[in-house]
Amino acid sequence: MGVGFIAGVIGGLLFAHAAYATIQYRGMLKIMEEFSGPPTNVVIELLLGLVLCMVAGLAVPGKFHSILPDSEENRVVSLPSNLDFMIFNHRGSLSPFDPELKLKT
Amino acid sequence: MAVQDSTRSSSEGKSGDDGEDLSIFHAENLQNNMKSIYYSRTFLSIMGGVVAGIWGFTGLTGFVFYLLIMAIASLGLLAKAKFSVGNYFDSWNRIILDGFFGGLMSFVLFWTFAYDIVHIF
Numbered sequence: 495m496g497v498g499f500i501a502g503v504i505g506g507l508l509f510a511h512a513a514y515a516t517i518q519y520r521g522m523l524k525i526m527e528e529f530s531g532p533p534t535n536v537v538i539e540l541l542l543g544l545v546l547c548m549v550a551g552l553a554v555p556g557k558f559h560s561i562l563p564d565s566e567e568n569r570v571v572s573l574p575s576n577l578d579f580m581i582f583n584h585r586g587s588l589s590p591f592d593p594e595l596k597l598k599t
Numbered sequence: 600m601a602v603q604d605s606t607r608s609s610s611e612g613k614s615g616d617d618g619e620d621l622s623i624f625h626a627e628n629l630q631n632n633m634k635s636i637y638y639s640r641t642f643l644s645i646m647g648g649v650v651a652g653i654w655g656f657t658g659l660t661g662f663v664f665y666l667l668i669m670a671i672a673s674l675g676l677l678a679k680a681k682f683s684v685g686n687y688f689d690s691w692n693r694i695i696l697d698g699f700f701g702g703l704m705s706f707v708l709f710w711t712f713a714y715d716i717v718h719i720f
Contacts (some may be wrong), residue, residue, distance in 0.1 A: 503645070513653050516717050529655060529718065537654070544650050551642040552675045555635040557626035559685040 508543030512536050531583030624689060632687050636676055636696045643672045644702035645709050652713025665706050669699060 516532045523529065557564070601680035614684050653662045680687045680694065688694055 509646075509649055511666055512649065513713065513717050516653055516655075519720065532654060534666050540650050540653060544646060547646040548643060548671065548675060551646065551672075554642075558635065558680055559625075559633070561624040561626075561629045561689070564687060574634050577674045590643050 498553030501546045505543040505546035505550060508539055512539045557569045621626035633693065636694065639676065640672055640702045641705055643668060644706040646708040647689050648709030649713045651710045655718060661710055665703060682684065
């Protein structure tokens with residue numbers, strides 16, 4: 495999320511700079527109806543800002559989660575919430591399992 | 600038994616019976632994915648509107664530009680889903696058409712806003 499956010503901020507700054515440059519360009523023209531397009535470097539700046547904002551817009555909201563119930567990341571989640579399966583730890587593995595063992599009398 | 604069914608149905612969902620074999624899926628993740636593409640499309644519509652306003656598009660050219668932005672956004676979302684839509688969504692319409700008209704409203708709003716600031720004011 496960090497990279498996408500920074501890319502979005504830089505894209506926004508590029509847009510602001512392009513807008514300011516276009517306003518100055520219009521003021522320089524001083525003919526209100528002859529505006530055929532912003533100068534070339536402003537166009538390049540706009541496209542660059544758009545590409546950066548696209549990268550930010552696709553990367554910031556986070557990864558897609560799988561919706562299949564048998565995919566890897568969906569498997570373990572449903573197990574603890576189901577009350578049929580409860581997992582306990584006990585020390586039964588330490589006791590000696592020998593059916594012939596008798597009490598010492 | 601009733602408690603079991605309610606806890607299972609809160610995390611899974613069924614889709615309609617239209618011949619697909621994927622009838623149960625994780626509805627909460629699907630909702631999160633839908634929100635994610637909605638945010639992406641709205642943000643890209645706003646950015647496209649600002650670019651259209653600064654560039655000085657008027658009339659039909661602006662809407663053509665919006666269609667272009669949405670096509671690129673759909674491509675980007677497809678690439679983000681690694682081109683296997685069945686893993687993340689239940690139909691193709693979601694990733695291609697969803698959020699189109701909501702984005703159009705935001706696009707027009709920011710288009711007129713930026714155009715006014717740069718060219719008129």
